[in-house]
Each structure stands twice: as structure tokens, then as C-alpha cells.
Amino acid sequence: MMECQICFDTKIISSFSKITANCKHKLNICRSCVKNHITAQLDSKSVEDINCPVSGCKQKFQSDDVKKISKELFERFDGLMVCQTLSKLPxxxxxxxxxxxxxxxxxxxxxxxxxxxxxxxxxxxxxxxxxxxxxxxxxxxxxxxxxxxxxxxxxxxxxxxxxxxxxxxxxxxxxxxxxxxxxxxxxxxxxxxxxxxxxxxxxxxxxxxxxxxxxxxxxxx
Incomplete structure (x- = not known):
């Protein structure tokens, strides 16, 4: 069992996983809180600016990272990524x-x-x-x-x-x-x-x- 550092609920170890492929810190935030973090950030930031929620970690979420968290969230993330990429083309x-x-x-x-x-x-x-x-x-x-x-x-x-x-x-x-x-x-x-x-x-x-x-x-x- 492990305590999530955001919601402070004690959960089984399988509820935690590496947040982004390049994160080096401990696995101390549950996937549910990571999903909530990404969802909130999508409402206020460009998809290219969404960082790992762990304090001090500057790793940015890639499509594969989001896909591991939630298929539904990945579809929204990927769709916004495509839209923002296209919008940059003059x-x-x-x-x-x-x-x-x-x-x-x-x-x-x-x-x-x-x-x-x-x-x-x-x-x-x-x-x-x-x-x-x-x-x-x-x-x-x-x-x-x-x-x-x-x-x-x-x-x-x-x-x-x-x-x-x-x-x-x-x-x-x-x-x-x-x-x-x-x-x-x-x-x-x-x-x-x-x-x-x-x-x-x-x-x-x-x-x-x-x-x-x-x-x-x-x-x-």
C-alpha cells in the first residue's frame, strides 16, 4: 500500500505508475490524480506545456504517456495536439x-x-x-x-x-x-x-x- 501525495488516499501499489517516460522521481502520485491533473491543464494550457505534477519535475507529457493513463483522455489530448500543430502552419x-x-x-x-x-x-x-x-x-x-x-x-x-x-x-x-x-x-x-x-x-x-x-x-x- 502507498499514500498518494495529492489526494492522500492509501492505495494499492498497482494504482501508481511512472508518470512520464522520462520521469526519474519516486512513484508517489496515483493515476487518478495524474488524470485529474492533465484534465485541468488541458482547460488552461497548450498540450505542449503540460508538465508532470510532481513538484520540481519539468518533464512534459507526450501522447504515449497520456495513453497509459486514460484512453478517453488520450483521444482529447491527441486531438488538441493535432489542432494546435495544424494551427501553427501559416x-x-x-x-x-x-x-x-x-x-x-x-x-x-x-x-x-x-x-x-x-x-x-x-x-x-x-x-x-x-x-x-x-x-x-x-x-x-x-x-x-x-x-x-x-x-x-x-x-x-x-x-x-x-x-x-x-x-x-x-x-x-x-x-x-x-x-x-x-x-x-x-x-x-x-x-x-x-x-x-x-x-x-x-x-x-x-x-x-x-x-x-x-x-x-x-x-x-
């Missing part, structure tokens, strides 16, 4: 149809800005990453941000937020509230809910979220 765009979870590479870029979703047929603008501004070229849209495309304006207001650094509006498709602007020469990381600078959060802890944000805590690292 030529990739998610479909702007809120009922469609598809996305695709658009290698033509700004030279051919109209993207037609291969899954649902919805048209969107590669350059502005919004539903296609029907009746307007990209230049006309830039010159008339309050244009007469009611559908586009409604989507922009409801589904997008401006990057705190470059002010280009971006959409959150899936996953955690840790956002990264994909505009060239920006790449600013921030909290989707309160716009806090994620570089400060990463270095100093969740006290750098705004107090109104659900991730705010008074504890710093």
Missing part, C-alpha cells in the same frame, strides 16, 4: 462555418484569397481569416471595414477577438484559452478570456491574468 485555415470542424492548407495564399471548404463548401477569406466578404475584394474590405456584408460583420462581432498586439481579429476554434496570433511578424501569445500576456503568465504564474479571469490566482511561481 498556410492552414480553419473553416469559418461554426457547424464545421474542418480545415485545410491553402498554398495559394493571398494571391487567391478565396478558400472553399472541402467538407461543407463554405467560402472564407485566407487573408483576413473570416467568412468571405462577398461583393468586396480584400482591398475594398480593408478600405471599408464597416462594409455591407451583414453575415461577415455578424460573425466578426460574435466569433472573433482582436490580437492585443497587432489588432488583427482572430478566431478560437478549439482547445485551451492560450492563444497565439498567427499573423506574420506578430506571434503574440495571450489569454483568450482576459488578453493577459502569456509570456508573463508562463514566467510568473496565473496572478498575471486579470482578476476577473477564471484562471486568475494570487499564487505566483
Amino acid at each position: 498556410e492552414f485555415r480553419w473553416c469559418k462555418n461554426p457547424k464545421c470542424n474542418s480545415g485545410q492548407l491553402h498554398l495559394e495564399g493571398d494571391d487567391a484569397p478565396i478558400i472553399t471548404c472541402q467538407a461543407c463548401g463554405k467560402k472564407s477569406c485566407y487573408t483576413h481569416d473570416i467568412p468571405w466578404h462577398a461583393g468586396q475584394t480584400c482591398t475594398e474590405y480593408e478600405n471599408n471595414k464597416n462594409g455591407n456584408d451583414e453575415e461577415t460583420q455578424k460573425f466578426i462581432s460574435k466569433e472573433t477577438k482582436p490580437c492585443p498586439r497587432c489588432n488583427v481579429r482572430i478566431i478560437k476554434n478549439e482547445g485551451c484559452d492560450h492563444m497565439t496570433c498567427r499573423m506574420k511578424n506578430c506571434n503574440y501569445e495571450f489569454c483568450w478570456l482576459c488578453f493577459a500576456d502569456h509570456d508573463k503568465i508562463r514566467k510568473h504564474g496565473n496572478s498575471f491574468h486579470k482578476k476577473s479571469c477564471k484562471y486568475y490566482t494570487t499564487v505566483t511561481s
Whole structure:
């Protein structure tokens, strides 16, 4: 029998196992608590930033580590990993149809800005990453941000937020509230809910979220 250092329940030895493949510390946290740790972290962090819960251990979870903990959790973890990897590709765009979870590479870029979703047929603008501004070229849209495309304006207001650094509006498709602007020469990381600078959060802890944000805590690292 062994006591878990998180829940303090005494459990049989088989309830404990190596947390990540590279962990070197004692096995003193049960799999149930490790699962809860990963679940909580997925709600607030990028999958690439989830560390082992043991104090002082900086090993990060890989897909195989999560798979050993829970098949259900692995499917969510792996899906978010794929989404975040795709989102980092400059030529990739998610479909702007809120009922469609598809996305695709658009290698033509700004030279051919109209993207037609291969899954649902919805048209969107590669350059502005919004539903296609029907009746307007990209230049006309830039010159008339309050244009007469009611559908586009409604989507922009409801589904997008401006990057705190470059002010280009971006959409959150899936996953955690840790956002990264994909505009060239920006790449600013921030909290989707309160716009806090994620570089400060990463270095100093969740006290750098705004107090109104659900991730705010008074504890710093």
C-alpha cells in the first residue's frame, strides 16, 4: 500500500505508475490524480506545456504517456495536439462555418484569397481569416471595414477577438484559452478570456491574468 501525495488516499501499489517516460522521481502520485491533473491543464494550457505534477519535475507529457493513463483522455489530448500543430502552419485555415470542424492548407495564399471548404463548401477569406466578404475584394474590405456584408460583420462581432498586439481579429476554434496570433511578424501569445500576456503568465504564474479571469490566482511561481 502507498499514500498518494495529492489526494492522500492509501492505495494499492498497482494504482501508481511512472508518470512520464522520462520521469526519474519516486512513484508517489496515483493515476487518478495524474488524470485529474492533465484534465485541468488541458482547460488552461497548450498540450505542449503540460508538465508532470510532481513538484520540481519539468518533464512534459507526450501522447504515449497520456495513453497509459486514460484512453478517453488520450483521444482529447491527441486531438488538441493535432489542432494546435495544424494551427501553427501559416498556410492552414480553419473553416469559418461554426457547424464545421474542418480545415485545410491553402498554398495559394493571398494571391487567391478565396478558400472553399472541402467538407461543407463554405467560402472564407485566407487573408483576413473570416467568412468571405462577398461583393468586396480584400482591398475594398480593408478600405471599408464597416462594409455591407451583414453575415461577415455578424460573425466578426460574435466569433472573433482582436490580437492585443497587432489588432488583427482572430478566431478560437478549439482547445485551451492560450492563444497565439498567427499573423506574420506578430506571434503574440495571450489569454483568450482576459488578453493577459502569456509570456508573463508562463514566467510568473496565473496572478498575471486579470482578476476577473477564471484562471486568475494570487499564487505566483
